Amino acid sequence: MTAPGSEGRRGTARRRTRARRDGRTGPRDHALPPGPRPTVPERLAVVDRLLDGSVPAAGGVWSRATAWILRIALEQSVDELWSRTEPDLMRCPMRAQLLALRVLADPATAARVAALWTALSHATHHHDYELAPGVTELRRWRDDTARIAQDLAAAEP
Incomplete structure:
Protein backbone atom coordinates (compact mmCIF):
# COMPACT_ATOMS: atom_id res chain seq x y z
CA MET A 1 0.00 0.00 0.00
CA LEU A 32 12.45 19.08 -31.11
CA PRO A 33 12.13 22.40 -32.92
CA PRO A 34 11.17 22.31 -36.58
CA GLY A 35 14.05 21.92 -38.99
CA PRO A 36 17.16 19.74 -39.07
CA ARG A 37 18.73 18.77 -35.78
CA PRO A 38 22.43 19.39 -35.14
CA THR A 39 24.79 16.62 -36.17
CA VAL A 40 26.90 14.70 -33.68
CA PRO A 41 30.08 16.61 -34.70
CA GLU A 42 28.22 19.91 -34.22
CA ARG A 43 27.13 18.81 -30.75
CA LEU A 44 30.71 17.81 -29.92
CA ALA A 45 31.91 21.25 -31.10
CA VAL A 46 29.50 22.87 -28.63
CA VAL A 47 30.84 20.60 -25.89
CA ASP A 48 34.38 21.72 -26.78
CA ARG A 49 33.31 25.36 -26.44
CA LEU A 50 31.75 24.67 -23.05
CA LEU A 51 34.85 22.83 -21.85
CA ASP A 52 37.14 25.64 -23.06
CA GLY A 53 35.12 28.19 -21.12
CA SER A 54 34.23 30.18 -24.24
CA VAL A 55 30.51 30.19 -23.33
CA PRO A 56 30.42 32.54 -20.32
CA ALA A 57 26.60 32.65 -20.31
CA ALA A 58 26.53 29.00 -19.20
CA GLY A 59 27.37 30.07 -15.65
CA GLY A 60 27.21 27.35 -13.02
CA VAL A 61 25.26 24.88 -15.13
CA TRP A 62 27.93 24.33 -17.78
CA SER A 63 29.09 20.95 -16.49
CA ARG A 64 25.63 19.38 -16.39
CA ALA A 65 24.77 21.03 -19.71
CA THR A 66 27.90 19.45 -21.18
CA ALA A 67 26.86 16.04 -19.87
CA TRP A 68 23.36 16.50 -21.34
CA ILE A 69 24.76 17.41 -24.76
CA LEU A 70 27.09 14.41 -24.67
CA ARG A 71 24.21 12.10 -23.77
CA ILE A 72 22.10 13.52 -26.61
CA ALA A 73 25.02 13.05 -29.04
CA LEU A 74 25.45 9.44 -27.89
CA GLU A 75 21.74 8.73 -28.26
CA GLN A 76 21.77 10.37 -31.68
CA SER A 77 24.65 8.11 -32.76
CA VAL A 78 22.61 5.07 -31.73
CA ASP A 79 19.54 6.49 -33.52
CA GLU A 80 21.53 6.98 -36.71
CA LEU A 81 22.67 3.36 -36.56
CA TRP A 82 19.07 2.19 -36.16
CA SER A 83 17.85 4.44 -38.97
CA ARG A 84 20.26 2.62 -41.30
CA THR A 85 19.60 -0.89 -40.02
CA GLU A 86 16.42 -1.32 -37.93
CA PRO A 87 14.28 1.87 -37.99
CA ASP A 88 11.60 0.38 -35.72
CA LEU A 89 14.08 0.23 -32.83
CA MET A 90 14.28 4.04 -32.76
CA ARG A 91 10.89 4.10 -31.01
CA CYS A 92 12.04 1.83 -28.18
CA PRO A 93 13.34 3.17 -24.86
CA MET A 94 17.10 3.67 -24.78
CA ARG A 95 17.65 0.77 -22.37
CA ALA A 96 15.99 -1.57 -24.86
CA GLN A 97 18.07 -0.09 -27.67
CA LEU A 98 21.23 -0.73 -25.66
CA LEU A 99 20.25 -4.37 -25.25
CA ALA A 100 19.55 -4.69 -28.98
CA LEU A 101 22.88 -3.05 -29.76
CA ARG A 102 24.63 -6.21 -28.54
CA VAL A 103 23.27 -8.05 -31.57
CA LEU A 104 24.39 -5.56 -34.21
CA ALA A 105 27.63 -4.13 -32.80
CA ASP A 106 30.45 -6.10 -31.27
CA PRO A 107 29.99 -6.82 -27.54
CA ALA A 108 32.82 -4.50 -26.49
CA THR A 109 31.31 -1.52 -28.31
CA ALA A 110 27.84 -2.29 -26.97
CA ALA A 111 29.26 -2.45 -23.42
CA ARG A 112 31.11 0.86 -23.89
CA VAL A 113 27.93 2.54 -25.16
CA ALA A 114 25.89 1.22 -22.23
CA ALA A 115 28.49 2.22 -19.64
CA LEU A 116 28.88 5.72 -21.09
CA TRP A 117 25.13 6.25 -21.38
CA THR A 118 24.67 5.17 -17.76
CA ALA A 119 27.44 7.49 -16.54
CA LEU A 120 26.04 10.43 -18.51
CA SER A 121 22.51 9.71 -17.32
CA HIS A 122 23.70 9.76 -13.73
CA ALA A 123 25.71 12.95 -14.26
CA THR A 124 22.80 14.84 -15.79
CA HIS A 125 20.58 14.48 -12.73
CA HIS A 126 21.17 16.98 -9.98
CA HIS A 127 21.56 15.72 -6.44
CA ASP A 128 22.30 18.17 -3.63
CA TYR A 129 24.74 15.77 -2.01
CA GLU A 130 26.85 15.13 -5.15
CA LEU A 131 29.28 17.32 -6.99
CA ALA A 132 28.75 18.05 -10.67
CA PRO A 133 31.11 16.22 -13.04
CA GLY A 134 34.57 17.75 -13.35
CA VAL A 135 36.39 18.93 -16.46
CA THR A 136 38.66 15.87 -16.63
CA GLU A 137 35.72 13.50 -16.46
CA LEU A 138 33.76 15.51 -19.03
CA ARG A 139 36.72 15.55 -21.44
CA ARG A 140 37.06 11.77 -21.12
CA TRP A 141 33.34 11.34 -21.78
CA ARG A 142 33.62 13.68 -24.77
CA ASP A 143 36.44 11.61 -26.27
CA ASP A 144 34.55 8.37 -25.57
CA THR A 145 31.43 9.78 -27.24
CA ALA A 146 33.41 10.79 -30.33
CA ARG A 147 35.04 7.34 -30.60
CA ILE A 148 31.74 5.52 -30.13
CA ALA A 149 30.03 7.74 -32.70
CA GLN A 150 32.74 6.81 -35.22
CA ASP A 151 32.46 3.11 -34.38
CA LEU A 152 28.67 3.12 -34.74
CA ALA A 153 28.86 5.08 -37.99
CA ALA A 154 31.22 2.43 -39.38
CA ALA A 155 29.08 -0.51 -38.18
CA GLU A 156 27.78 -2.67 -41.01
CA PRO A 157 24.21 -3.97 -40.97
Missing part, protein backbone atom coordinates in the same frame (compact mmCIF):
# COMPACT_ATOMS: atom_id res chain seq x y z
CA THR A 2 1.39 3.39 -0.92
CA ALA A 3 1.28 6.45 1.27
CA PRO A 4 -1.43 9.03 0.57
CA GLY A 5 -0.41 11.36 -2.22
CA SER A 6 2.21 9.03 -3.69
CA GLU A 7 0.86 7.03 -6.55
CA GLY A 8 3.96 4.94 -7.15
CA ARG A 9 4.51 3.18 -10.46
CA ARG A 10 0.83 2.63 -11.13
CA GLY A 11 0.12 6.37 -10.92
CA THR A 12 2.86 7.07 -13.44
CA ALA A 13 1.41 4.49 -15.83
CA ARG A 14 -2.05 5.99 -15.42
CA ARG A 15 -0.77 9.46 -16.23
CA ARG A 16 0.96 8.11 -19.35
CA THR A 17 -2.20 6.30 -20.45
CA ARG A 18 -4.30 9.42 -19.85
CA ALA A 19 -1.80 11.51 -21.81
CA ARG A 20 -1.98 9.08 -24.75
CA ARG A 21 -5.76 9.26 -24.75
CA ASP A 22 -5.54 13.05 -24.81
CA GLY A 23 -3.29 12.88 -27.89
CA ARG A 24 -0.05 13.58 -26.04
CA THR A 25 2.44 10.75 -26.45
CA GLY A 26 5.45 12.07 -24.56
CA PRO A 27 8.08 14.75 -24.14
CA ARG A 28 9.75 13.96 -27.47
CA ASP A 29 6.68 15.20 -29.38
CA HIS A 30 7.31 18.83 -28.58
CA ALA A 31 10.99 18.80 -27.61
Whole structure:
Protein backbone atom coordinates (compact mmCIF):
# COMPACT_ATOMS: atom_id res chain seq x y z
CA MET A 1 0.00 0.00 0.00
CA THR A 2 1.39 3.39 -0.92
CA ALA A 3 1.28 6.45 1.27
CA PRO A 4 -1.43 9.03 0.57
CA GLY A 5 -0.41 11.36 -2.22
CA SER A 6 2.21 9.03 -3.69
CA GLU A 7 0.86 7.03 -6.55
CA GLY A 8 3.96 4.94 -7.15
CA ARG A 9 4.51 3.18 -10.46
CA ARG A 10 0.83 2.63 -11.13
CA GLY A 11 0.12 6.37 -10.92
CA THR A 12 2.86 7.07 -13.44
CA ALA A 13 1.41 4.49 -15.83
CA ARG A 14 -2.05 5.99 -15.42
CA ARG A 15 -0.77 9.46 -16.23
CA ARG A 16 0.96 8.11 -19.35
CA THR A 17 -2.20 6.30 -20.45
CA ARG A 18 -4.30 9.42 -19.85
CA ALA A 19 -1.80 11.51 -21.81
CA ARG A 20 -1.98 9.08 -24.75
CA ARG A 21 -5.76 9.26 -24.75
CA ASP A 22 -5.54 13.05 -24.81
CA GLY A 23 -3.29 12.88 -27.89
CA ARG A 24 -0.05 13.58 -26.04
CA THR A 25 2.44 10.75 -26.45
CA GLY A 26 5.45 12.07 -24.56
CA PRO A 27 8.08 14.75 -24.14
CA ARG A 28 9.75 13.96 -27.47
CA ASP A 29 6.68 15.20 -29.38
CA HIS A 30 7.31 18.83 -28.58
CA ALA A 31 10.99 18.80 -27.61
CA LEU A 32 12.45 19.08 -31.11
CA PRO A 33 12.13 22.40 -32.92
CA PRO A 34 11.17 22.31 -36.58
CA GLY A 35 14.05 21.92 -38.99
CA PRO A 36 17.16 19.74 -39.07
CA ARG A 37 18.73 18.77 -35.78
CA PRO A 38 22.43 19.39 -35.14
CA THR A 39 24.79 16.62 -36.17
CA VAL A 40 26.90 14.70 -33.68
CA PRO A 41 30.08 16.61 -34.70
CA GLU A 42 28.22 19.91 -34.22
CA ARG A 43 27.13 18.81 -30.75
CA LEU A 44 30.71 17.81 -29.92
CA ALA A 45 31.91 21.25 -31.10
CA VAL A 46 29.50 22.87 -28.63
CA VAL A 47 30.84 20.60 -25.89
CA ASP A 48 34.38 21.72 -26.78
CA ARG A 49 33.31 25.36 -26.44
CA LEU A 50 31.75 24.67 -23.05
CA LEU A 51 34.85 22.83 -21.85
CA ASP A 52 37.14 25.64 -23.06
CA GLY A 53 35.12 28.19 -21.12
CA SER A 54 34.23 30.18 -24.24
CA VAL A 55 30.51 30.19 -23.33
CA PRO A 56 30.42 32.54 -20.32
CA ALA A 57 26.60 32.65 -20.31
CA ALA A 58 26.53 29.00 -19.20
CA GLY A 59 27.37 30.07 -15.65
CA GLY A 60 27.21 27.35 -13.02
CA VAL A 61 25.26 24.88 -15.13
CA TRP A 62 27.93 24.33 -17.78
CA SER A 63 29.09 20.95 -16.49
CA ARG A 64 25.63 19.38 -16.39
CA ALA A 65 24.77 21.03 -19.71
CA THR A 66 27.90 19.45 -21.18
CA ALA A 67 26.86 16.04 -19.87
CA TRP A 68 23.36 16.50 -21.34
CA ILE A 69 24.76 17.41 -24.76
CA LEU A 70 27.09 14.41 -24.67
CA ARG A 71 24.21 12.10 -23.77
CA ILE A 72 22.10 13.52 -26.61
CA ALA A 73 25.02 13.05 -29.04
CA LEU A 74 25.45 9.44 -27.89
CA GLU A 75 21.74 8.73 -28.26
CA GLN A 76 21.77 10.37 -31.68
CA SER A 77 24.65 8.11 -32.76
CA VAL A 78 22.61 5.07 -31.73
CA ASP A 79 19.54 6.49 -33.52
CA GLU A 80 21.53 6.98 -36.71
CA LEU A 81 22.67 3.36 -36.56
CA TRP A 82 19.07 2.19 -36.16
CA SER A 83 17.85 4.44 -38.97
CA ARG A 84 20.26 2.62 -41.30
CA THR A 85 19.60 -0.89 -40.02
CA GLU A 86 16.42 -1.32 -37.93
CA PRO A 87 14.28 1.87 -37.99
CA ASP A 88 11.60 0.38 -35.72
CA LEU A 89 14.08 0.23 -32.83
CA MET A 90 14.28 4.04 -32.76
CA ARG A 91 10.89 4.10 -31.01
CA CYS A 92 12.04 1.83 -28.18
CA PRO A 93 13.34 3.17 -24.86
CA MET A 94 17.10 3.67 -24.78
CA ARG A 95 17.65 0.77 -22.37
CA ALA A 96 15.99 -1.57 -24.86
CA GLN A 97 18.07 -0.09 -27.67
CA LEU A 98 21.23 -0.73 -25.66
CA LEU A 99 20.25 -4.37 -25.25
CA ALA A 100 19.55 -4.69 -28.98
CA LEU A 101 22.88 -3.05 -29.76
CA ARG A 102 24.63 -6.21 -28.54
CA VAL A 103 23.27 -8.05 -31.57
CA LEU A 104 24.39 -5.56 -34.21
CA ALA A 105 27.63 -4.13 -32.80
CA ASP A 106 30.45 -6.10 -31.27
CA PRO A 107 29.99 -6.82 -27.54
CA ALA A 108 32.82 -4.50 -26.49
CA THR A 109 31.31 -1.52 -28.31
CA ALA A 110 27.84 -2.29 -26.97
CA ALA A 111 29.26 -2.45 -23.42
CA ARG A 112 31.11 0.86 -23.89
CA VAL A 113 27.93 2.54 -25.16
CA ALA A 114 25.89 1.22 -22.23
CA ALA A 115 28.49 2.22 -19.64
CA LEU A 116 28.88 5.72 -21.09
CA TRP A 117 25.13 6.25 -21.38
CA THR A 118 24.67 5.17 -17.76
CA ALA A 119 27.44 7.49 -16.54
CA LEU A 120 26.04 10.43 -18.51
CA SER A 121 22.51 9.71 -17.32
CA HIS A 122 23.70 9.76 -13.73
CA ALA A 123 25.71 12.95 -14.26
CA THR A 124 22.80 14.84 -15.79
CA HIS A 125 20.58 14.48 -12.73
CA HIS A 126 21.17 16.98 -9.98
CA HIS A 127 21.56 15.72 -6.44
CA ASP A 128 22.30 18.17 -3.63
CA TYR A 129 24.74 15.77 -2.01
CA GLU A 130 26.85 15.13 -5.15
CA LEU A 131 29.28 17.32 -6.99
CA ALA A 132 28.75 18.05 -10.67
CA PRO A 133 31.11 16.22 -13.04
CA GLY A 134 34.57 17.75 -13.35
CA VAL A 135 36.39 18.93 -16.46
CA THR A 136 38.66 15.87 -16.63
CA GLU A 137 35.72 13.50 -16.46
CA LEU A 138 33.76 15.51 -19.03
CA ARG A 139 36.72 15.55 -21.44
CA ARG A 140 37.06 11.77 -21.12
CA TRP A 141 33.34 11.34 -21.78
CA ARG A 142 33.62 13.68 -24.77
CA ASP A 143 36.44 11.61 -26.27
CA ASP A 144 34.55 8.37 -25.57
CA THR A 145 31.43 9.78 -27.24
CA ALA A 146 33.41 10.79 -30.33
CA ARG A 147 35.04 7.34 -30.60
CA ILE A 148 31.74 5.52 -30.13
CA ALA A 149 30.03 7.74 -32.70
CA GLN A 150 32.74 6.81 -35.22
CA ASP A 151 32.46 3.11 -34.38
CA LEU A 152 28.67 3.12 -34.74
CA ALA A 153 28.86 5.08 -37.99
CA ALA A 154 31.22 2.43 -39.38
CA ALA A 155 29.08 -0.51 -38.18
CA GLU A 156 27.78 -2.67 -41.01
CA PRO A 157 24.21 -3.97 -40.97
